[in-house]
Amino acid sequence: MFGIDYSFRWRSALRALPDMLSGAWVTFETAALSMIFGVIIALLLMVMRQMNNPLARGFASTWISIARNTPSLFQIYILYFGLGSFGLHVSSWFALLAGITFNNAGYLAENFRGGLKAIPDTQMRAARSLGMNAFQAYRLIVVPQLLRIVFYPxxxxxxxxxxxxxxxxxxxxxxxxxxxxxxxxxxxxxxxxYFAIAAVLYYLIAKAIVLAARLLGWRLFRY
Structure with a gap:
């Protein structure tokens, strides 16, 4: 007959909450850094895919294809254990950060490319006809529209x-x-x-990010 004789001990688990909150902050910092580096690399990959240079296009396409079609677990393993096989030893945190950044850049590059294609070419031509150079046209016309499109992704x-x-x-x-x-x-x-408490903390972090994004989106894109 099925029975449950497990005795829960939440009090002892809750004593670990300060340490788990410190760990949650490390988690958030790592994710935020991976997004910052990922966005920068993704923009570079997007530009490279628009270039006429076949080497640049091939490099960007290969990065994106690997990032989007292999598990993140494998990418982190290769960075930590694989590089060690060649005498290149990195810390656990660096391997994690680099792995997530690599993956972020691949997905975000495609988001940016799709967002850029959603902006009509007439926007750039109109900006150039008003006397703007290419940099001004991108900074004042294209990028603000691109951010609106890719903000929630x-x-x-x-x-x-x-x-x-x-x-x-x-x-x-x-x-x-x-x-x-x-x-x-x-x-x-x-x-x-312990893992129930950790799951709740992950849930709260995710919900806080979504809520902050909605408030920021409302503030930035009201008009």
Whole structure:
């Protein structure tokens, strides 16, 4: 007969909450950095895909294809264990950050390219006819419209980056939220309590990002 004899011990798990909150901050910082670097690289990849140089186009297309069609877990493994095979040793945190950044850049480059294609070519021609140079036309006309189009996909990617930081535990990262949670789990074997609290923290971080994005979007794109 099926029965449950597990006794929950939430009080002892809640004592670990300050350490888990510190880990949650490391998680958020890592995700935010991966987004900043990812956006910069994605813009470069988008520009390279528009160039006539076949090497630049090929490099950008290869990056995007690998990022979008291989698991993030493999990318982090290759950066941490694979590079070590060639004598290039990186920290767990760097491997995680680089892996998520690599993936972010691939997805965001496609978002940016799609957003750019959604802006009519007549916008650029009209700006040039008013005497703007190419840089002014992009800065004042194209980029503001592009940001409006890709803003919410950027938000979704940020949430994804936060959740993917949990993969850091597989390469020995122990100071982010999942790493701290796993450390307490190994010591106490109270798996349900600790990971339930961690899941709630991840949920709250994701919801906070979405809410902040909605408020910021309302503030920026009211008109």
């Amino acid at each position: 950027l938000t979704n990617q940020m949430v994804w980056a936060v959740l993917m930081t949990s993969l850091g535990v597989i390469v020995g990262l122990n100071d982010d939220l999942t790493g701290v949670t796993q450390s307490y789990n190994v010591k106490t074997f109270r798996t349900f309590e």
